[in-house]
Amino acid sequence: MAVQESEAKPRSRTISIDTWAVILALLLAVLVRFGLLKHIGW
């Protein structure tokens, strides 16, 4: 009996929640850096 990576299984095409989070954060960082989002208050 062997444990193996599932190359035979189709790869999931959806992006993980981690990756989405990084994409959103980087997008916001770019918007802030180039002045499209300014003075975000709290």
Next chain:
Amino acid sequence: MATSTVLTRTEPQRQRLPWNLLALVPGVALLTLIGMAGKVLEQSISRYTKAHHLVVPNIEYVLWAILLGMLISNTVGVARVFRPGIATYEFWLKSGIVLLGARFLLGDVLKLGTVSLGIVVIELVLSIGLMTLLGRIFKLSPKLTSLLAVGSSICGVSAIIAAKGAIDAEDEDASFAIAAILALGALALFTFPPIGHWLHMSDRLYGLWAGTGVDNTAEAVAAGALFSDAAAKIAVLAKTTRNAMIGFVVLGYAIYWSAREGRTVEGSKASFLWKKFPKFVLGFLFISLLASLQFFSRDQISSLANLSRWAFLLTFAGVGLRINFREMKKQGLRPFVVGAVGEVAIAGITLGLVLVAGRIAGL
């Protein structure tokens, strides 16, 4: 006959965002509403007490958001229409963590990260050993014990989900382990901050303790924020260091269970580690690198930090909404008792480690 158990690449549904974004709107709106209500409550009470010269302890928006979420979850309940959106609290948490990277210079990350890593490695070994021992004493199934050990040593629910597939555990065992870890995370929210204040811990030491002692990332950040903003920042860093170890521990358990069940491990371990590695840790380090290279001005860093706080606001509302006592009760007492005994011991051990590390590293 040689058979193979497959470490599947597909991750559970809760780790992904649904493509139907409209389905997320009601739940995200509820998270926003609860978070904003928490913020308004904190500000209103603070204004009222100041105006009337009353001396009452300030209850932070974090606690209000969690309490309001808990109140809804345990009284009227959460209607099905809200659930997909509420599940995004983890997405907001991770986005917030990445954005918070702007508040750290890479040198700080390396210094505190090294201290955290030292504590995390010791905590890992001790908590895995302790949970395994407790699982045997309380006669829990070996795989449930493994899941509890993974959940308590690394990063709570995410680690349990990752390990479940790798060791081929039953759904029921994973549910037990997740319920125990969540219940204990909820408990930590109400015990860690008073203990930290009682011991007069500094923001840095308390943040390190919350990040290494509380299992689930959302609860670790909330426990930090309940102490202070600065403590939340350090808790995020410590917890992120801990999260980075997930692949190694899950791989270790996959190898252990393969050997125990007479299987052999095939496939690239490096690829397995990469798949299990939480990518938001890289995002956090990248933003921190940009901040260190002065890519952002002071005002821009302040804006990014505030965006991170908004993201955490939604997370804290989600933490409260997820606490459901009826659901926890259904899972039975034994995994909870094992988890509780283990967690109390781990919290004590990490507290000791943090205090010692604080003296050595001068934190």
